[in-house]
Amino acid sequence: MDVDKEYFSNITTRERAIFEGAISMGALFHQFVGTPVNKDTKKSLETSMEESLKLQPAIEDVEVEIRFDKLEESMTEFDYTSLSGDMLDVKIHTKVGNVKAIIRIEFIEELNYPLMYVEDIIED
Numbered sequence: 001m002d003v004d005k006e007y008f009s010n011i012t013t014r015e016r017a018i019f020e021g022a023i024s025m026g027a028l029f030h031q032f033v034g035t036p037v038n039k040d041t042k043k044s045l046e047t048s049m050e051e052s053l054k055l056q057p058a059i060e061d062v063e064v065e066i067r068f069d070k071l072e073e074s075m076t077e078f079d080y081t082s083l084s085g086d087m088l089d090v091k092i093h094t095k096v097g098n099v100k101a102i103i104r105i106e107f108i109e110e111l112n113y114p115l116m117y118v119e120d121i122i123e124d
Contacts, residue, residue, distance in 0.1 A: 013097040018118055020058035021094040021103030025116050028053055028064075028090060029105065037087075038080040042066050045083070053092060060100070061093040070107065085114030098124040 008016050028049060037045050050062040067087050074081040086107040094101045104119040 013099045014101075014121060014123065017058065017094045017096040017099040017101035017121070018103070020056070020096060021092045021101050021118075022116070024053050024056045024059055024062075024092050024094075025090065025103050025105055027056075028092075029085065029088070029114075029116070033083055033085055033088075035083045036080050037066065037071065037083045038075070039068075039071065041080075042068070042071060049090075058094045058096050059092060060095045061091075063091040063093075065089040067107070088114055091119065100124075 011019070032045070032049055035045060046064040046066055049064045053059055053062045065088075066083065067089055070084070070087040071081065074084065074087070085105070089106045090104065092103045094103070100120075100122040102119040102121075103116070105114055105116045107114045
């Protein structure tokens with residue numbers, strides 16, 4: 001089956017590149033927010049998030065940073081906390097055809113909100 005022809009012929013390559021990154025970003029957010037984390041597990045959680053998302057269609061690269069400052073602010077007396085959206089700084093790089101998209105989530109202080117947005121589109 002030609003998946004592109006069957007299911008994506010109604011959108012442009014640019015739209016598909018954005019879709020693939022955006023759907024993966026939503027999955028990352030809703031799958032991992034709430035995960036127990038501390039200073040010792042921060043790096044392994046970042047790596048797990050990156051590696052799991054790289055399995056998705058059209059994902060070229062994933063960069064995950066759990067902001068240490070936000071992690072430290074949230075630590076409890078039990079030496080861990082739950083991952084929250086304000087701790088995430090993530091870039092998902094997608095490629096569909098000749099189009100690359102970078103989808104990002106980062107905490108925007110002025111908005112007091114972890115904003116997901118299209119950071120860049122590159123067409124070769």
